[in-house]
Amino acid sequence: METPKTYEAKQTEAKWYKHWLDKRYFYSKPDHREAYTVVIPPPNVTGVLHMGHMLNNTIQDVLVRRARMLGKNACWVPGTDHASIATEAKVVQKLRAEGIKKSDLTREEFLKHAFEWKDKHGGIILEQLKKLGCSCDWERTSFTMDPSYSESVLDVFIDLYKKGKVYRGVRMVNWDPEALTALSDEEVLHKEVNSKLFYLRYKIAETEDQWLTIATTRPETILGDTAICINPNDERFKSLHGKQAIVPLSNRVIPIILDEYVDMEFGTGCLKVTPAHDTNDYELGKKHNLETLDIFNANGTLNELGLHYQGQDRFEVRKAIEKELYDKGYLVKTEDHINKIGYSERTDAVIEPRLSLQWFVNMKELAKPALENVMNGNIKFHPDKFKNTYRHWMENVKDWCISRQLWWGHQIPAWYFGEGTEDYVVAKTKEEALVLVQEKTRKSINIADLKQDDDVFDTWFSAWLWPISVFDGLTKPNNEEINYYYPTNDLVTAPEIMFFWVARMIIAGYEYLGEQPFKNVYYTGIVRDKLGRKMSKSLGNSPDPIELIEKFGADGVRMGILISSPAGNDLPFDTSQCEQGRNFSNKIWNAFKLVSGWEVKDMEQPKSSQVAIEWFEAKFNQELKEINDLFDKFKISEALMTTYKLIWDDFCSWYLEMIKPGYQQPIDSITLEATKVFFEKILKIIQPFMPFIAEELWHLIRERKEGEDIIIAEWPTSTSSVAQNTILADFTNAEEIITHIRNIRKKNNIANKVKMDLFVKKNKEINTTFDSVLVKMGNLSQLEYTNDKIANANSFIAQGNEYFIPFGENIDLEAEKLKLEEELEYTKGFLNSVLKKLQNEKFVAGAPEQVLANERKKEADALEKIAILEEKLGSLV
RNA sequence: GGGGGAUUAGCUCAGCUGGUUCAGAGCACCUGCCUUACAAGCAGGGGGUCACUGGUUCGAACCCAGUAUUCCCCACCA
Secondary structure (H helix, E strand, O other): OOOOOOOOHHHHHHHHHHHHHHOOOOOOOOOOOOEEEEEOOOOEOOOOOOHHHHHHHHHHHHHHHHHHHOOOEEEEEOEEEOOHHHHHHHHHHHHHHOOOOHHHOOHHHHHHHHHHHHHHHOOHHHHHHHHHOOOOOHHHOEEOOOHHHHHHHHHHHHHHHHOOOEEEEEEEEEEEOOOOEEEOHHHEEEEEEEEEEEEEEEEEOOOOOOEEEEEEOOHHHHHHOOEEEEOOOOHHHHHHOOOEEEOOOOOOEEEEEEOOOOOOOOOOOEEEEOOOOOHHHHHHHHHHOOOOOOOEOOOOEEOHHHHHHOOOEHHHHHHHHHHHHHHOOOEEEEEEEEEEEEEEOOOOOEOEEEEEEEEEEOOHHHHHHHHHHHHOOOOEEEOOOHHHHHHHHHHOOOOEEOEEOOOOOOEOOEEEOOOOOOOEEEOOOHHHHHHHHHHHHOOOOOHHHOEEOOOEEOOHHHHOOHHHHOOOOOOOOOOHHHHHHOOEEEEEEOHHHHHHHHHHHHHHHHHHOOOOOEEEEEEOOOEEOOOOOEOOOOOOOOOOHHHHHHHHHHHHHHHHHHOOOOOOOOEEOOHHHHHHHHHHHHHHHHHHHHHHOOOEOOOOOOHHHHHHHHHHHHHHHHHHHHHHHHHHOOOHHHHHHHHHHHHHHHHHHHHHHHHOOOOOOOEOHHHHHHHHHHHHHHHHHHOOOOHHHHHHHHHHHOOOOOOOOHHHOOOOOOOOOHHHHHHHHHHHHHHHHHHHHHHHHHHOOOOOOOOEEEEEEOOOOOOOOOHHHHHHHOOEEEEEEEOOOOOOEEEEEEOOEEEEEEOOOOOOHHHHHHHHHHHHHHHHHHHHHHHHHHHOHHHHHHOOHHHHHHHHHHHHHHHHHHHHHHHHHHHHO
16 A cells, blocks of 8 residues: 555545544543533634634643543533624624615514524634634533523623622713714724814903813814813913803803813813713713713714704714814814724724713622632633733723623613613513512503613623533532533633633632632733734735645644744744644654554564664653643643654654664564554644644554544653663763764765764773664764774764774865864863853852862863863874 | 833744753754655754843842833823
């Protein structure tokens, strides 16, 4: 049978993923084993896979697969988030394209469309994760609007209401005039933009021709002005105290008030106050009992207070009013100005601060245990620098606006029975509400008169229950699953959603289960392109993950994305990294090809093979220990790098070369068997990173029984002993000698095929363990120990012993001399630096014994080497 | 404006409690090789004032202070 020259990823991947599914290896149910639980950060239900998901889910899969091999009951729960704003925006857009306006639909009709959309596009992303090899328990796939999930969201709201932690109130909220909903602070992105500062003059009331000038970036809001504010300490405006001003165009008379809030340095020192349209102005308005004039409609057009601008959009009005103010002599001047403006994360509309009646969660008390348990390390952050950011936020946590003026989501279970501000009750069903209303009002009310709140909850108000509700922890308290799987182990997510999601899950965990939702949080970075820009759909700079997988194989892409991605650092991604991953797959494939081609013969095991086996055993153990350590510290990319080097350098370049029989020569059975066992071990440690090729080769290298798959094989154990350390040190020496030999070949243009003699002048105790390896790897005709120097030879020094390779016909005495002189020069310089230290009395007095001894040894070694070099130089002349 | 990081080779990053892991790795680069596992490869090699300036110390990439550059978070000036 002809083994292909390169590894073909495509068929292999489909085959094994199906096999794993058939065998239900991803499926988990509670048993006697230790649980290892990961809940996926649920992607938007209608989303498609991007590079950020690739990074995030690869890391989770690596952790899960390793845990599975460590004998834990690994459970990775997948699912999707209903993503209320994002999804609703998409559905609205789609309907608009079909000529249907949302406002023409009833709530029920709209939701029907939304569910159709969800059924069509939902879960695409999960299918894509399968291509990546993610070993999620698909039988547990959850959705934040599943019936029992929804029930728990409502329960939590009702519970918080009963505890007095949610309230309804008028607040200045971030209003998205496009999505027509309030947003939380976290959903607003601030961008610096070039804008204009308009200087407008207001006439002082009851004067002939006295004016004051204010500076504003939003001239259209003057129609909502209800005061002018100056700093009481501002000497320039003392004469204005107690006066009134006249608003241009609308000619309303408004008071001039005093408040130290006003920055005397900025603009003109006079501030116009528009309580309805600015957060700070609102606060001022409350303090000074100002009137609040809201001049906008919900969609950002002006209302009847906008005079002749009624019905026009705020940005059009800004342009028009500039002209009118100029024409009428109110506009003194304009200046360029850079300021920060809030944009909706979802629709990119400019946020309008707007007063409205919303539901809020009081966060102060809830946040306390969540802060404490991160700071004291009960929940660990990786990297832990994020604790600072977390603390800063949690110590200044603000109340959470949880109502959204949307239809797609969990409708708020509040029921209104009148127009008064207190005419409502909170209950899960209309029937329960009716009972409560009757208790509250002591009147009999018709159930038909109850009207449910139109709004739905913020998406995160359901997402914060994710680690609990995927196990029905609230609807079926203390069920077997929640008791077994909760708290979950590791959460892998982006730092951007630390507050949106991570913090709130921690809050919910302590509030509802009295326990942390997870033990570790691994923060990934942002995936950027070569130019350092964030990869995004709008920039079009993100490669299509599925195409990458087709091109480089899932294993190659997994490796490419992990190799340079330490926790918390951004990942500058380039497809060449996937190429490296694909090359690595191919390397492993070819190593297998080599081993699988050997024929066994009943023959004696070469000494070199015996030594090689002993050495690789030790090397593997050493590196495995390192890899385990790195995993424990969540240094995933370093664990991969260590694995990569172990396989490529140690196993392929050294071990296989050491034991490789000559062309078409057979191998002894002991060596072959040992090699297969090693191969199996390295496949095991690469399995979490590159599961497909690992499984494929696992089955090719040995006949397997039914169910004997690497995905559930046991993670190797690492042992260490003194003997292992000795052989590792001995190998390092051998490696040095072989490198010297190769160098001599290269410098003298001696082909690898040509055998050479090596003579060793033994100056001190020498270890001969690797002699047979030297002969093989150096392609030596002989290795001989002598007491004399060899004349006319290339030479080098290793561990104080001298090595000679006699010159062939081509000799370059001068070059050899030069090399020796350079080495001598360097060694003398080195000795000098050591002596300097040793002659420093303070160093000798202050340094610990160990350090001193080391320096003395350095001195002795250097002296010895100098002696040898000088002698050799002498003999060359 | 407040807070937190970061700065080590061309790129991405390791470097623990200051001393043989001390200046490292991978990629990239350069030079030889189509040597029958692998050119998606093999062998060898060159790259760094550890951002800068001081200080502490017998000794600093590492500790301290300041400076510069840069990223992130929070709060914002109309």
